[in-house]
Amino acid sequence: MAVSDEFGFIRSIRPASLFHQDKIVGIGDDAAIVAVGEGFESVVCVDTMVEEVHFSPHTMKSYDIGYKALAANISDIAAMGGIPLYYLVSISIPKDWPEEELLAIYNGMKDLGDQYRMDLIGGDTTSGKALVLSVFVIGKVEKGKRLLRSNAKPGDVVFVSGTLGDSAAGLDVLLQDHSGWSELIRKHQNPAPQVELGRILTEFDRVALNDVSDGIASELIEIAEASHVDIVINKDTLPLSTSMVQYKEEKALKWALTGGEDFELVGTICAEDWSLLQKRCQDEDIRITRIGEVMAFGNGQVFMRDEDSKVLLKKEGYNHFLKE
Amino acid sequence: MAVSDEFGFIRSIRPASLFHQDKIVGIGDDAAIVAVGEGFESVVCVDTMVEEVHFSPHTMKSYDIGYKALAANISDIAAMGGIPLYYLVSISIPKDWPEEELLAIYNGMKDLGDQYRMDLIGGDTTSGKALVLSVFVIGKVEKGKRLLRSNAKPGDVVFVSGTLGDSAAGLDVLLQDHSGWSELIRKHQNPAPQVELGRILTEFDRVALNDVSDGIASELIEIAEASHVDIVINKDTLPLSTSMVQYKEEKALKWALTGGEDFELVGTICAEDWSLLQKRCQDEDIRITRIGEVMAFGNGQVFMRDEDSKVLLKKEGYNHFLKE
Structure with missing residues (x-):
């Protein structure tokens, strides 16, 4: 060296x-x-x-x-x-x-x-x-325990740990020189990787998994593409931290989808295993949220459902609306 | 990623x-x-x-x-x-x-x-x-085959593969915009690591080994320090390539000792194993040269012998003479 x-x-x-x-x-x-x-x-x-x-x-x-x-x-x-x-x-x-x-x-x-x-x-x-x-x-x-992106199958539950968009919000707090909101700043500067949850997930037969480094939209598209499936998530279920109330919904949603660097884990698991996973996380005090489903085999598209509309997510966010 | x-x-x-x-x-x-x-x-x-x-x-x-x-x-x-x-x-x-x-x-x-x-x-x-x-x-x-720097013992033979100083000479050729001397240029731009020799050396019981990235003076001092021994090498035995004849001896010697990036292997082996190592290298057409000995346990000093004088080598070359 x-x-x-x-x-x-x-x-x-x-x-x-x-x-x-x-x-x-x-x-x-x-x-x-x-x-x-x-x-x-x-x-x-x-x-x-x-x-x-x-x-x-x-x-x-x-x-x-x-x-x-x-x-x-x-x-x-x-x-x-x-x-x-x-x-x-x-x-x-x-x-x-x-x-x-x-x-x-x-x-x-x-x-x-x-x-x-x-x-x-x-x-x-x-x-x-x-x-x-x-x-x-x-x-x-x-050996053999590999939580690859290519493991998702139709019918799987889509989940994410923790809350989304906090790192991007923390950067905004820092750039605006706001005081307070130290939890958002901490999540930007000293994020906590989710090793414990990753280990719990190895207990299950089949899990597709990504970490949220580039934003959940991008991570889910990677899983959908690697697994040749389409995925839908529900806007209302995306977990946001309470500190995010200071921001307009549009901004918070953008950060949640594309902010990145949250280092939470996002993935899919068979529907039958979901309640057991929830219980295991509850026991270990790990927040985990069901945010959608794997719909069917497909071309790797990820949609976000919002009341009666559905948008196609792009890696950098979403850019056109589709009526359901 | x-x-x-x-x-x-x-x-x-x-x-x-x-x-x-x-x-x-x-x-x-x-x-x-x-x-x-x-x-x-x-x-x-x-x-x-x-x-x-x-x-x-x-x-x-x-x-x-x-x-x-x-x-x-x-x-x-x-x-x-x-x-x-x-x-x-x-x-x-x-x-x-x-x-x-x-x-x-x-x-x-x-x-x-x-x-x-x-x-x-x-x-x-x-x-x-x-x-x-x-x-x-x-x-x-x-497992257990580790050619560590700390393996040298008094009485060991000190050896080096290939020739020394070619990479530094190749850089000089490039900087002076000389034509020809393509072998020196190749050794500077596309050096060949000595994996095969490293593997041969694992066949022996105890070998201390370094690669020549910073110059042989520096590499030998690292071995001497890690093994708590003193080493002496002979100036006349340092292997130089024939292309080096174009340079004055002083320059060639400086490059051989401190030029670095030759990516040859330099090390020590028990005296009893030296002839077998020589034979193995001969069989595989690998050039290897005996350049000195491990003298005694010591403070990690490396000397270079030249007729009736002996110089103490520093990582960056040598800076004072000692009469023997």
Whole structure:
């Protein structure tokens, strides 16, 4: 790894102890060695955040940038039903960034990673024109337990966890310099990936699953396309947080459908399993809402029903109305 | 992964078929799922290349940038004795880059990856101020076979593969706009990682190993420090390519010691195993040269012997002479 001229910095971010000490060789050699254990497969993903593209210093502190970059990856692991284990960090950063800001990025990752007993096992640090942070996560999932997007079938219940649109609303609060609404701001800066729910969903026979990184419209279209089905959701059932009452319905709805970065889980499950899933979530205090159904095999279209009308959703929202 | 608005591009880089079809879920879901097989552990690493920091368009075409970024990672896997299997690519690129240049980067990776039957299984593409290319590679190595830097012991033979300093010389040829010397240029733009040698080295009981990414002085110091030994190498035995005759000895020596990016393997092996290793390499047509010895347990110092003098090597070269 290209870190040889930054030994002091590497020492400062190198974990003092490892959660998975017996399974790995971490920072300090050419590559890391990891084991996920018998009966498991590795789940791997990468997600990159770029300064002034994915965030600005005005709305995201260094700590938040690290926290959110790791959260986005853990969310991808959760959407496969996996358990996050390890992460590697590649960071390109302007030379004038003070070291404490760089450390704050790693602290944001560490605070979230510690919640999941994740070990930082490698990476590299380079200089560059703007901050580019790539986080690579390795997790594990039991062999054969794969919550793929292509698993949806007609008759399935469509569900989503938590509430939708809060991250986009939180960004709006920050950009308008409003005070208060700290819960929306927290959901924008320090979102909570839904690993626990992903694990519960692996208990069921067949679940199609996505995490809400680009907005629920886009995520449902991905599921519908991968599964060759059409889906309908009901506008009235989309879960919004109480903080959203400050916004006009149109704005709240737009954020709920297309805001993205909520890192909730959206998916489908057989109708017969829905009540058991509800019960399991109730026991674990996880909010989950039924928002629609898989209608039939089809071309991957997703509709939103609103009283007597039905709109065809596009990845970026909806752009034309269809009368039912 | 944050690729949803670039579906056309993703389709164009998505492999038509996979080398490890039965073992993985590749591009097209939230994360990839991979298995390395019973009896193996995963070897993982990341390496990042930044425009105008690690390369300039004057000396590296887009194809070369992709090729070399993947080569650097495969080299890290080789330095652990591993077999490269999968890679993920995170790329941040200015919006004015034409798509064919972006494709050329992926083609450079594909041409090298295909040589090792590696599958591209994920990644993301974002816009940014300058090209930043992070490649994550996953490989495998038999459990317990780990060619760690900390394995060196007094009495070991120090060896290096191939020739040293060619990449730095190739860059010089490019910067001076010299014609000819295409072998040096090729070693700078399309270096060949030494996976086969890494695999041969796993046949031996105890090998300390590094790849030459930062220069052999730096790599040997890392081995010496990790193993708590002192090392001496002989100036006259450092392997140089015949193309280096065009340069003054002082320059060639500097590049050999500190040029870096040669992606050869440098390491130590018990003296008793050295002749067997030589024979194995001869059989496989791999050039390997004995360049020194591990002297004694120590503080991680590396010396270079030259007739009747001995210099202490620093990571960036050598800066003071010691009389023997």
